[in-house]
Amino acid sequence: MTAGRRYLVGVSAVAAAALVLSFVLPAGARTAVWLATALALIVQGPLGWWLVRAIGTERLQLIWAVGIAARFALVAACGLVVAPRLGLALAPLLLSLVGVLMCCVVVEAIVVRAAPQVR
Secondary structure (H helix, E strand, O other), rough: OOHHHHHHHHHHHHHHHHHHOOOOOOHHHHHHHHHEEEEEEEEHHHHHHHHHOOOOOOOOOHHHHHHHHHHHHHHHHHHHHHHHHHOOOOOHHHHHHHHHHHHHHHHHHHHHOOOOOOO
């Protein structure tokens, strides 16, 4: 299996897990979890794909750092703008957002670790 395919499978599993777990929450929190999952995948999907494509290049660490900064900016924007503007509860939105993002970072780490090393 290619690194790109492993990444897609991993991110899809994270999204599915977040959606399944959201059904045990009250209706108000469920909306926040769905929005957080969607936002995380919109940001994480392209960033992770970019990182996977950079495996074995000297740009890998730069791309990883840009991805971390983008994730931080997303969390800040959700906490300071999105949640208040949409009237969503802050805790479910931010906890699920950070949870999905960190699970996707773990998927990235697994994919990068499993990729053949280029010398």
